[in-house]
Amino acid sequence: MKTPWQVMTGGDWLIVICLLGISLSGIAWLATAPGGTRVVVTSGGQTVFSAPLDLPQSVDLDGPLGPTHLVIDDQGVRITDSPCRAKICISMGPARHTGDLLACVPNRILVRIDSPAGGEEPYDLLSR
Amino acid sequence: MPWNRPLIIGLLMVLLALTWWRLQPEEKEIRRSRLMMGTVVEIMAGGLKTSKLETAVDAAFAEISRLDKLLSSYHLDSDVSRLSQSDGGGKVAAETAEVLALGLDVAQQSGGAFDMTLGRLKSLWHFDEEASSVPERGAIAAALLGVGPAALALDGLEVYKQTPDLEIDLGGIAKGYAVDRAIAVLKEHGITSAAVNAGGDMYLLGQRPKRPWRIGIQHPRQKETVLETVQVRDQAVVTSGDYERFFELDGIRYHHIFDPQTGFPARGCQSVTIIADSVALGDALATAVFVKGPEAGLQLLAGYPRAEGLIVAADGSLYSSPGWAAYRVAP
Amino acid sequence: MTCSAVDPVKLTHARRQVFLAMFIAIAVTLHVLETLLPSPVPWLRLGLANIMTLAALYLYGGRAAWTVSLARVGVGALLLGRLFSPGFWLAAAGAIVATSAMIIVYRVAGRRLSPIGVSAIGAAGHALGQILAARLLVIQHAAIWQIFPLFLLFTIFSGILTGWLAAGLLEQLRQHPAFQPVADAEDSKAAEG
Numbered sequence: 001m002k003t004p005w006q007v008m009t010g011g012d013w014l015i016v017i018c019l020l021g022i023s024l025s026g027i028a029w030l031a032t033a034p035g036g037t038r039v040v041v042t043s044g045g046q047t048v049f050s051a052p053l054d055l056p057q058s059v060d061l062d063g064p065l066g067p068t069h070l071v072i073d074d075q076g077v078r079i080t081d082s083p084c085r086a087k088i089c090i091s092m093g094p095a096r097h098t099g100d101l102l103a104c105v106p107n108r109i110l111v112r113i114d115s116p117a118g119g120e121e122p123y124d125l126l127s128r
Numbered sequence: 129m130p131w132n133r134p135l136i137i138g139l140l141m142v143l144l145a146l147t148w149w150r151l152q153p154e155e156k157e158i159r160r161s162r163l164m165m166g167t168v169v170e171i172m173a174g175g176l177k178t179s180k181l182e183t184a185v186d187a188a189f190a191e192i193s194r195l196d197k198l199l200s201s202y203h204l205d206s207d208v209s210r211l212s213q214s215d216g217g218g219k220v221a222a223e224t225a226e227v228l229a230l231g232l233d234v235a236q237q238s239g240g241a242f243d244m245t246l247g248r249l250k251s252l253w254h255f256d257e258e259a260s261s262v263p264e265r266g267a268i269a270a271a272l273l274g275v276g277p278a279a280l281a282l283d284g285l286e287v288y289k290q291t292p293d294l295e296i297d298l299g300g301i302a303k304g305y306a307v308d309r310a311i312a313v314l315k316e317h318g319i320t321s322a323a324v325n326a327g328g329d330m331y332l333l334g335q336r337p338k339r340p341w342r343i344g345i346q347h348p349r350q351k352e353t354v355l356e357t358v359q360v361r362d363q364a365v366v367t368s369g370d371y372e373r374f375f376e377l378d379g380i381r382y383h384h385i386f387d388p389q390t391g392f393p394a395r396g397c398q399s400v401t402i403i404a405d406s407v408a409l410g411d412a413l414a415t416a417v418f419v420k421g422p423e424a425g426l427q428l429l430a431g432y433p434r435a436e437g438l439i440v441a442a443d444g445s446l447y448s449s450p451g452w453a454a455y456r457v458a459p
Numbered sequence: 460m461t462c463s464a465v466d467p468v469k470l471t472h473a474r475r476q477v478f479l480a481m482f483i484a485i486a487v488t489l490h491v492l493e494t495l496l497p498s499p500v501p502w503l504r505l506g507l508a509n510i511m512t513l514a515a516l517y518l519y520g521g522r523a524a525w526t527v528s529l530a531r532v533g534v535g536a537l538l539l540g541r542l543f544s545p546g547f548w549l550a551a552a553g554a555i556v557a558t559s560a561m562i563i564v565y566r567v568a569g570r571r572l573s574p575i576g577v578s579a580i581g582a583a584g585h586a587l588g589q590i591l592a593a594r595l596l597v598i599q600h601a602a603i604w605q606i607f608p609l610f611l612l613f614t615i616f617s618g619i620l621t622g623w624l625a626a627g628l629l630e631q632l633r634q635h636p637a638f639q640p641v642a643d644a645e646d647s648k649a650a651e652g
Contacts, residue, residue: 004575012576012622013567019583019615020571026608032377045162049564088164088373093351101161110163122458123344123357124336125171127367127401128328 037098037115039077041070043108053077053096053113063107071109076100082107097121129324134214147190155337159187163194165303167327172338173314174321184317186322188310190298195309198224199302201247201295212247212295212306217287219282221434224387225285227298230408235277235299239426243388245279246271249296253382260375262382269359275388278280288411300385303329329366342457346371348398348440356438357458366410368418387419396421397439403455406434414439422447474637475519479526486511486531505617508535509581511625512558513574513625518638521562528558545624548596549589556588557581574629578622582614 010018041049041061049061051072058080060067067085076096079089082104089104098115157174158181173181197203201212207224211217220228234242248271253261274291274370279352281288284409295448296322303326303388321334332341343365344354358365370393374383404410413435416424422441429437429449436455439447445453479527486508492505508531516524536542561581564572590607632638 001627004619007573007623008575008625009571009573011571012573012579015572015576016562016615016619019579019611020206023608023611023615030605031607042161082573083170099159101168101170103163105163105166105168108163110161112161115157120612123342123354124331125170125323125325125341125346126328126346126354127330128346128364128369128372 037113038068039072040114042110042111042112059111063104063109064108068104068107068109077100077111077113079104079109079111082109099125134373135267137366149188151197154179155263155377157337158182158185160189162189163307164192164242165200165326166188166202168301169327170323170325171310171314171345172325173319174324175319181319184314186320187317189315191313192306192310192326194225195306196197196392199227200303201250202297208296208298212288215289215292217289220287222285223309225282225287226288227301228280228282228289229303229413231298231301232277232280234281234409234412234416237431238420240276240388241419241428242412243275243277244296244298244299244301244418245275245294246386246388247297248293249275249386249388249391250297250299250384251295251378252388253384257343258296260377260382262377263396272388272391275341287395297400298416301408301412303327304364304407305408305411307331307364326407327405329364329411332360335361345401345438346399349444354458355399355440356456358403359457360455364407364410365401366407366414367399368403370397371399384417385418385428394421395442397425397441398444401424402429402435403437404432407442409435463597463619475523478638479515479519479523482511482515483530483534486527487534487538490531490535494539503613503618506533506582506585506614507619507624509557509578509585509621510625510628512561512581513578513622514632516561516565516577516629517625517629518632520627521566524558524562528554549592551594552592553588556591557584560584573622573623574626575619578625579615582618582621583611586610586614615629 008047025038037053038106039051039053040047043061043063049059051059053072053076055080056073058069058071068079068089069081071078071080072091076094078094079092079102082089084104085107089109092102095111095113098113098121100113102111103109147252153176155174155176156178157203158178159170159172161168161170167193169189171185172376173185175181177383198207200206201208203209207220207445211220228244231242232242249268252267252271254260279294281289281290296350307324308331309331310332311322312335314322316402319333323330323332328346330343334342335341340359340361343358343360345356345367346369347353347355348369348371368385370381370383370385372384374381376382379391383393385394386392386414397418400414402410402414404413409432413429413432416428417437417439420428422439425437425439426447427448429435436449436452440451441447464560489510490508493507498504511531512528514525515527516601532547532550533542536547536550550602558581561577561584564580565577568576584609590604594604
């Protein structure tokens, strides 16, 4: 049996090269393109959880007082349950924009929305 | 062939230019948040070397942590707690003295609207616990005894209390001071572009890597809306609002910015934003203006020519100091 | 060897049906065997069954290729117990896109391409069809496109492999009188007779 190279015609090579070009440039583009907006949760300075903002899910994050329940859905990310006393974290509502922060201070859970460099927000920080 | 040479040289030059452009070191920016001082502290720093940025930011957080232990009423052996416990006052660290000096100045200028001796009053209103209630009048009156700008005197590193059971609370200025010190630490590490934000009290150093800092000001009643956006450089932006910590009882909102005259939450404003040279000053002025209300507040600001303010009055109308418009970029 | 009393056209037609059935059987076997082999990603296979689709295309034309590829998907799913499962729809979508692409390319390019080129197009078509179906049915999320370039890269090589094997198969088959077009069979008959 002939080797593949003996069988392949000029047309074959053209097709293979075109397909290779498409796939390689696709890979290169993906490698350099910014990832989506992400939800990053830290506790005591360590990142304990990270997920894309656009994939609905819910998760329990463990802190010294117990689990803080986080929900990501189309409203954004919010805390729905936490073992703290004042439940301020729950009343903070959903966070959606880059730079938004949620925190359960007693349980040492800090949630922030990160976006890749180049997120064009109307403002860098919010004074509240 | 001779006519090819210019073309080749031209192409080489283009190639060289592209390579040089590609090799330019890129400005990086890091963003780190930590839970400190009972709130979220966020530091953004821009520069060429990420390792240098990380070191500087860690040092800045360490400084904030150190100052928190010195100035917070929640730490039992902070300067503040010691002063509150002792009868006559005591000796404090240089930083504490610096904060007190600044605070006393604003306290006097504002006729007592900004007050650092409301420790007992704040304990009465205990905002940090679940079941909040309105304290009774007698308790409030007792907590206000001896309160006022004259209640404290500062001589070098010595603090004198006029009344033995006076309790110090630096809540309206300590965070701001910590941010100022954090910025100083960043500058010591050679950082020229940074932002330190402690729960909405922030300082903007230099510019962002690509453009000036733009700060949105939260609308006091509409959570998702920005009231205005300002552009600042090497300045502090501080907002005090009645929506940050509050509870509602019988339809009345009780928030955490007290009027030292009544012992109840100040009713003149919904929020106050101050742009100033330091966050400590901005913090103190924001509280003072909030307590005084829009008109008296603007008069107070007039005495601080390098400070500007935006006030949302209790009825929602907007007031701003004359120089404020220069900072506004939107709407 | 061949009965001269039988109508050559009917003979050819009968041969075609029998061989296509065999091709389908072989394709299904190859497909099922492939699923038994270990693979880093469960649904990432070499697609050796495509050899038979190519053989059908080259020997009997476009409709035959459709027959073999669609039947392979259906029977394969039946055997594996995956009929109408999400995986089935993915495979079906892949087969549809791949077969369409292969037929178009074959008709347009003809002799300028060997089975390797057509197979590469077919493999790419399989990848595209499966990703499209996955995007619509399984993962309603644009993020699925992120695996497409890598997937495509893999299929290019598996396409070359199956195309090469198909070329070898075709070369062997064409030497046998049973696979030659009617006119040739007539000639060889005349030569014998």
